[in-house]
Amino acid sequence: MKMNRVLIGVAAAIVSCATLVAPAVTATAHADSCPDVQVVFARGTGEPVGIGRVGDAFVDELRSRVPDKSVDVYAVNYPATRDFLRAADGANDASLFVQNIATTCPDTSIVLGGYSQGAAVIDALALAQTPTLGFTRPLPAGVADHVAAVAVFGNPSIRLLGGPLTTLSPAYGGKTIDLCNGADPVCSNGNDVAAHSLYVQSGMxxxxxxxxxxxxATTAPVTTLAGRTG
Structure with a gap:
């Protein structure tokens, strides 16, 4: 099935690309309160524990654009090594966290994000409807109503499945931005290896x-898993 090809093929898509990394500073969701916005971000291959350079830049820019909202960040817990099938570990971890937020903080707007191998983690959440290749905790359909937006960078699904999440995922496509930097070989048929490390510099x-x-700004919160949002 499609997600099998993503989780297997991510190895071939990423192995030739050296991810440049920098230390990441990550906040975690508050146990005693519900934020207005909960970002769940999966870092790229080889990045230190946290949300990575792309995640840090994305969250910093987002916070500056929603100064009236509290924004918490959860760094998806997975190895992010060159054992790319372990991306399923990240999908399982992210799924549990997202389901918990949707249940305990129903008015919180969830934002999913990932870079490179981390984007494949988000692909699993958005595409897999049944357990597949180590991913054992698909999101219930109603959770999509709690996800306000999805942002992925250098996503292998674009090349391996022939399209971005915007067209591949009925539940999440309309709320997704799926960015590929020029001829980045992870997400295109190009061969500009350096482009894979330049998502921050490119302005994406x-x-x-x-x-x-x-x-x-345009998505109303929901209060139950059965609720609907735009």
């Missing part, structure tokens, strides 16, 4: 943050 973290801010 800023572009994604504006997209998400616009979604947050």
């Amino acid at each position: 973290a800023t572009q994604a943050a504006q997209f998400v801010a616009d979604r947050l």
Whole structure:
């Protein structure tokens, strides 16, 4: 099935691309309160624990665009090594966290994000409807109503499945921005390896943050898993 090809093929898509990394500073969701916005972000291959350079830039830009909202961040817990099938670990971890937020903080707007291998983690959440290849916790259909926006960068699904999440995911496509930097070989048929490490410099973290801010401004919160949002 499609997600099998994503989780297997992510290895071939990413293995030739060296991810440049920098230390990440990550906040976690508050146990005693519900934020207005909960970002759930999966870092790229080889980045230190946290949300990575792209995630940090994206969150910084988003916070500057929604100064009236509290924004918490959850760093998806997974190895992010070159054992790319372990992306399923990240999908399982993210799924549990997202389901918990949707249940305990129903008015919180959830934002999903990921870079490179981390984008494949988000692909699993958005595309897999049944357990597949180590991903054992697909999101219930109603959780999509709590997700205000999705932002992925250098996403292998674009090349491996022939399209971005915007067209592949009925539940999440309309609320997704799926960015590929030029001829980045992870998400295109190009061969500009350096492009895979330049999502911050290219301005795409800023572009994604504006997209998400616009979604947050127009998407009403839901209060139950059965509720509907725009």
